Amino acid sequence: MKMMNRMGFVLVWFLVASCASSRDVVCRSRSRAQNGTLVDCSHTQVTSLSDVGISGVDVSDVILLDLSYNQQLEWRSGSLSGFSCLRHLNLSHNDLQELDQHAFHGLEELETLDLSYNNLTALTSRTFANLPHLQRLLLDHNQVSSLEEDVFENLTHLRHLDLGHNHLQVLYNNIFSSLAHLNWLGLGSNRLQRLETGAMTGLDRLINLDLSDNKLKLTSSVYPAWVFASLGQLQLLHLEYNDDDTIGEYPDNVFSDLVSLTLLSIDTFNEVHFGRDFAALRSIHTLDLSKNCQINYIANTSFEGFKNSTLSFINFQFCSLEIEACAFCELPSLDRLWFMYSHFQTPNHILESLYGLQHQTMTEIKLQGIGDSLPFYHVIDSHSARYLRNICVKNFTMSSCNIQRVAGNALTVQNTPFFRCVEHIDVSMNAIFGDASTLLKMMMSDGPLRSLALQDQIRFTITGAQCLVSQDFRCKDYFRDGGYDENKYTMGFRTSMNISYLNMSSIFPHLNPLPVNWTFPSAKHLKILDLSYLGFANCRMTFYGLENLETLSLNGNYCYNMTEKMLDFLDSLTKLSLSNFGFNPLFLKSRGWRLFENVDQLQFVDLSRNDLPFTDPDMLRVQRRLKELDFSYNRFQKMPVNLDNHGDLRMLDLSHNSLGTLTSSERSALDSLARRHAFSLKLLGNPLECACFNLDVVQWLWHTPVSLDGEGRQANYTCTTETGEITSTERVMAQWMSHWRRCVGVQMFGIALSALLLQLLAIVVTFIVVRSWTQLCYAWKAIRRYRLPRRHHFHRDAYIVYSEAQDDVILACVTLRVAVEERYGVRLLLRDREELPGSVKAETVVQHIDDSWKVVLLVTRDLSQDEWACGFTVQQAQRSITDTMPDRVIVVFFEEPRDLPAMPSLQLLLRMVPERNILHVHRDTPPQHQVWKTLADLITREH
Incomplete structure (x- = not known):
C-alpha cells in the first residue's frame, strides 16, 4: 500500500510538472464588436499561423487580428485566406524580412495594415495588389531602401502612409501618383538626399507631409522648382533637421505653391530671409524655427515675405539671436511670440525688439531661459520695458531669465495697454530681490489679472508678512523684536478681484512670525494658492476669505506647532498638499480628524515626506469623495x-x-476598490517580507486586480526571506512550489511536535488526577466557595471606635452622624445607639467589627487614656485587616499626633494602615466641609 501511494504521488507530480513546462499557444478573443470579433494573438510566440488556436471563433467572423510581438513568426502566402472579413491586421514588432506578391491574398476587406518595426528591405509591385480598400498603411521602422514606381498602384483609397525610419535615399517621379486620396505622408528619419521634380505628383489631397530628419539640403538641386506644385491642399510641412549649414538661402519657386499651408517647420541659417517665394503662404499661422536653429541675426526685412499673411505664431526656441528694432513691424497678425532658451542673449534686448509690435493686441509673449548662462543678473527697468507696456498682451512670461529686479514703474504704469490687458504673468525662477513693488502692484491691482506665478526666486529678502503687503520696511524691526500679540494680530492680504491662480512658493527665505488670522478680503475668485517652501514655523494661523479656493499647497513648511482650525473656512477645497510639512505625529493621532473635519470636499490629499510613524486611520473619515491619497516617504x-x-x-x-x-x-x-473601478497602489521602497507567514501576501501581489506601481497587475518587488536573504516577489513566484513545501514542512513539524507534547501533557494530567482525586474534589469545592468580600455582604458600612468621654460621644453620635450618615447616607454603627444594657463588652466589640465593612478609629486625647478602647478594641481592629481587606481600618486624628501620649497598640496599627486611610480633622469642622465627603468615600469605596 505504501509503495502504491508513493508511486501515485510521483505520477501526480510528473503530470503537474509537465503541465507547468508546456505552453499552449491560444489566442484570446478579447471582445465581440457589433460587426465581428476582435482577436489578440500578440506576445504568444507563435512561429506560424497553423499554431494559432482560436477557441470557439469562426475565422470568417474576425474583423481585427493582432499578431504583433511574435519574433519568430513565419509568413506564408495565403496564410489568412480564411479571414475574409478581416479589416484590421497588426503584424508589427516581428522579424518579417520579405513579403511576396500573394502575402495578403483573400483580404480584400482590409482597411488597416501595420507592418512597422520589422526588417523589410523591399516592397514589390504586387505586394499590396489585393488590398483595394486599404486606408491606413504603416511601414515605419523597417529597412526599405527603395520603392518601385507602381508599388502603391492599387491603393487608391489609401489615406495614411507612414514610411518613416527607413533607408530611402531618393523620391522618384510619380512614386505616389496613384494615391489620390492620401492625407498623411510620413517620410521622416530616412536618408533622403534629393527629390525629383515629379516626386509629389498625384498628392492633390495631401494635408500633412513629414520630411524631417533627412539629408535634404535647402538648395535648388535638392528641391527642384515646382516640386510641391501638386500640394495645393497641404497644411502641415515638416522640413526640420535636414540642413546643418550655417550660410545659405531658401531656394526659389519651391514654396510658392503651398497656398493652404498653416504650419511650416524648417531649418535656418545664421541670417534668414523669407522673401517673395513665401508671399503666397497667406494662410500660414505657425512658423516653427526652433528645430536645429542656426539664427544669430534677424534683420528688419527677414520676414517681409509674410507681411500680407496671417502668420500668428513664431517659435524661436533654442535660437541665440540678435534682432533689429523693426523685425516684426510688418507682421500685423502676429499673436504669439516665443523666445526660449537663448542662453547668451539678454531679456532686455528681447524686450527692445518688440518695437514693431506696439499698440498691437496679442495672446502671448514668452521669454524663458533667456540670458541664464551669462555671469551677471539682469534688471528690467522702465526704459527696457517701454515697448512692452504699449502692447495689449494677454499672457506674459519672463521666467528663468536670471532677473535681479523689476523696477517699480517697469510694468505697472496705469492706463497702459499692458496693464489694462494682461491676465496671466509668470516671472518665476528668477533671482528677484529687494523692491518687489512691481509684482505686488500687479497682484493687488483692479485690472484683469487672473494668474500670477512668482515662485522659485533665488533670493527674496522680504522677511515679514506685513512688509509683503504694505511695503513698509520699518515693520521688519517690529516683527523681529516681537512687538505684536500673535493672539490678536490679523493680516489682510489684498489681491486682484479677478485673480484665480497665485503661486508664491519659495520666494522668501522665511515668512515668520505669522498672524493668527490671515484674511484674503478680495480673493473671491481665487481657485489655486501655492504657499510652499515659505519657511513657516509657527502655523497657528487660520485662513479667511478663501471660501472658493479649490487647491492649496503648503509643502515644505515646518508646522510642528499648528492649530486644528487652520482649514476651517476652506469650504470648496478639493486638493490639499501638505508634503514635507513637519507634522507632530501625536497631533495627527489625536487631533488630525479635527484638522480635516470641515474640508469634506477633498479629492486629493498629499501627506508625503513627513516622517510619520503612525496616524489615526479614521482621520479622513469625512472625505467620502477622496480620489488620490499620497502617504509616500513616511x-x-x-x-x-x-x-x-x-x-x-x-x-x-x-x-x-x-x-x-x-x-x-x-x-x-x-x-x-479595484473591482469597483480602476485603482492603483504604489508599494515600491517598502521592506516587504517573503517569509512563510507572508506567502499569502506575495501571492496576492501576483494575482490581485489592483494596478501596482503603474506596471499593471504583476509588479516585481524586492523582499526579504526569514533568513535575511534578499530576493524578489517574481523569483518567489517562479519557485513557488519549493517555498510552499519548505514552509508547509516547518508548519507540519510544529503541528506534529505540538500534538506530541499535548499527548504527553494529557498522560501526566490523567496520572495526577487518578492519584489525587479526593484532594482535587475538596480543593475545587473550596475554590467555588471562595469569594472576595464586598460592601453589600455586611450589615453596616462602618463601626465607629471612640472613648466614653462626653466630648467623644458627642463627636461620634452628633457630629459624625450628621456630617457622614445623614449627609452622604453612610450606615454607621455607634455603640451608644446600638448596644443594649447588659451586653458583654468584648463579645459585642468583636461582633460589631465582623458586621461592619470598615472600622473607623476616632483618635483623641481621651481615647489615648481609655485602656479598653485603646487596647482591646484597637487590637481587634488590627486583626480585622486581612489580605482580602487591606483597607478595612480608617484612622481619624482630632489631635496633633505629636501632642498625644504614646499608644503602642495604635503605633502597631498605623504600620498596617495605608497613608490614604489616615485623616486629620479639627473638632469644629462644619458638616459641609470636603473632609467629611473624603471620609464617606473612604468608607464606601470597594476594593
Missing part, C-alpha cells in the same frame, strides 16, 4: 488609512514606508 508599518471610508479612491501611494506585510482585511479592501 515610516508607516501598517495601513495608515481606513479604506472602508473611501469607496471612490483611485490611487493610494504607500511607497517608501516601512510596510512588511498587508493584513487580509487590508487586501480585501484593496481588491474591492
Whole structure:
C-alpha cells in the first residue's frame, strides 16, 4: 500500500510538472464588436499561423487580428485566406524580412495594415495588389531602401502612409501618383538626399507631409522648382533637421505653391530671409524655427515675405539671436511670440525688439531661459520695458531669465495697454530681490489679472508678512523684536478681484512670525494658492476669505506647532498638499480628524515626506469623495488609512514606508476598490517580507486586480526571506512550489511536535488526577466557595471606635452622624445607639467589627487614656485587616499626633494602615466641609 501511494504521488507530480513546462499557444478573443470579433494573438510566440488556436471563433467572423510581438513568426502566402472579413491586421514588432506578391491574398476587406518595426528591405509591385480598400498603411521602422514606381498602384483609397525610419535615399517621379486620396505622408528619419521634380505628383489631397530628419539640403538641386506644385491642399510641412549649414538661402519657386499651408517647420541659417517665394503662404499661422536653429541675426526685412499673411505664431526656441528694432513691424497678425532658451542673449534686448509690435493686441509673449548662462543678473527697468507696456498682451512670461529686479514703474504704469490687458504673468525662477513693488502692484491691482506665478526666486529678502503687503520696511524691526500679540494680530492680504491662480512658493527665505488670522478680503475668485517652501514655523494661523479656493499647497513648511482650525473656512477645497510639512505625529493621532473635519470636499490629499510613524486611520473619515491619497516617504508599518471610508479612491501611494506585510482585511479592501473601478497602489521602497507567514501576501501581489506601481497587475518587488536573504516577489513566484513545501514542512513539524507534547501533557494530567482525586474534589469545592468580600455582604458600612468621654460621644453620635450618615447616607454603627444594657463588652466589640465593612478609629486625647478602647478594641481592629481587606481600618486624628501620649497598640496599627486611610480633622469642622465627603468615600469605596 505504501509503495502504491508513493508511486501515485510521483505520477501526480510528473503530470503537474509537465503541465507547468508546456505552453499552449491560444489566442484570446478579447471582445465581440457589433460587426465581428476582435482577436489578440500578440506576445504568444507563435512561429506560424497553423499554431494559432482560436477557441470557439469562426475565422470568417474576425474583423481585427493582432499578431504583433511574435519574433519568430513565419509568413506564408495565403496564410489568412480564411479571414475574409478581416479589416484590421497588426503584424508589427516581428522579424518579417520579405513579403511576396500573394502575402495578403483573400483580404480584400482590409482597411488597416501595420507592418512597422520589422526588417523589410523591399516592397514589390504586387505586394499590396489585393488590398483595394486599404486606408491606413504603416511601414515605419523597417529597412526599405527603395520603392518601385507602381508599388502603391492599387491603393487608391489609401489615406495614411507612414514610411518613416527607413533607408530611402531618393523620391522618384510619380512614386505616389496613384494615391489620390492620401492625407498623411510620413517620410521622416530616412536618408533622403534629393527629390525629383515629379516626386509629389498625384498628392492633390495631401494635408500633412513629414520630411524631417533627412539629408535634404535647402538648395535648388535638392528641391527642384515646382516640386510641391501638386500640394495645393497641404497644411502641415515638416522640413526640420535636414540642413546643418550655417550660410545659405531658401531656394526659389519651391514654396510658392503651398497656398493652404498653416504650419511650416524648417531649418535656418545664421541670417534668414523669407522673401517673395513665401508671399503666397497667406494662410500660414505657425512658423516653427526652433528645430536645429542656426539664427544669430534677424534683420528688419527677414520676414517681409509674410507681411500680407496671417502668420500668428513664431517659435524661436533654442535660437541665440540678435534682432533689429523693426523685425516684426510688418507682421500685423502676429499673436504669439516665443523666445526660449537663448542662453547668451539678454531679456532686455528681447524686450527692445518688440518695437514693431506696439499698440498691437496679442495672446502671448514668452521669454524663458533667456540670458541664464551669462555671469551677471539682469534688471528690467522702465526704459527696457517701454515697448512692452504699449502692447495689449494677454499672457506674459519672463521666467528663468536670471532677473535681479523689476523696477517699480517697469510694468505697472496705469492706463497702459499692458496693464489694462494682461491676465496671466509668470516671472518665476528668477533671482528677484529687494523692491518687489512691481509684482505686488500687479497682484493687488483692479485690472484683469487672473494668474500670477512668482515662485522659485533665488533670493527674496522680504522677511515679514506685513512688509509683503504694505511695503513698509520699518515693520521688519517690529516683527523681529516681537512687538505684536500673535493672539490678536490679523493680516489682510489684498489681491486682484479677478485673480484665480497665485503661486508664491519659495520666494522668501522665511515668512515668520505669522498672524493668527490671515484674511484674503478680495480673493473671491481665487481657485489655486501655492504657499510652499515659505519657511513657516509657527502655523497657528487660520485662513479667511478663501471660501472658493479649490487647491492649496503648503509643502515644505515646518508646522510642528499648528492649530486644528487652520482649514476651517476652506469650504470648496478639493486638493490639499501638505508634503514635507513637519507634522507632530501625536497631533495627527489625536487631533488630525479635527484638522480635516470641515474640508469634506477633498479629492486629493498629499501627506508625503513627513516622517510619520503612525496616524489615526479614521482621520479622513469625512472625505467620502477622496480620489488620490499620497502617504509616500513616511515610516508607516501598517495601513495608515481606513479604506472602508473611501469607496471612490483611485490611487493610494504607500511607497517608501516601512510596510512588511498587508493584513487580509487590508487586501480585501484593496481588491474591492479595484473591482469597483480602476485603482492603483504604489508599494515600491517598502521592506516587504517573503517569509512563510507572508506567502499569502506575495501571492496576492501576483494575482490581485489592483494596478501596482503603474506596471499593471504583476509588479516585481524586492523582499526579504526569514533568513535575511534578499530576493524578489517574481523569483518567489517562479519557485513557488519549493517555498510552499519548505514552509508547509516547518508548519507540519510544529503541528506534529505540538500534538506530541499535548499527548504527553494529557498522560501526566490523567496520572495526577487518578492519584489525587479526593484532594482535587475538596480543593475545587473550596475554590467555588471562595469569594472576595464586598460592601453589600455586611450589615453596616462602618463601626465607629471612640472613648466614653462626653466630648467623644458627642463627636461620634452628633457630629459624625450628621456630617457622614445623614449627609452622604453612610450606615454607621455607634455603640451608644446600638448596644443594649447588659451586653458583654468584648463579645459585642468583636461582633460589631465582623458586621461592619470598615472600622473607623476616632483618635483623641481621651481615647489615648481609655485602656479598653485603646487596647482591646484597637487590637481587634488590627486583626480585622486581612489580605482580602487591606483597607478595612480608617484612622481619624482630632489631635496633633505629636501632642498625644504614646499608644503602642495604635503605633502597631498605623504600620498596617495605608497613608490614604489616615485623616486629620479639627473638632469644629462644619458638616459641609470636603473632609467629611473624603471620609464617606473612604468608607464606601470597594476594593
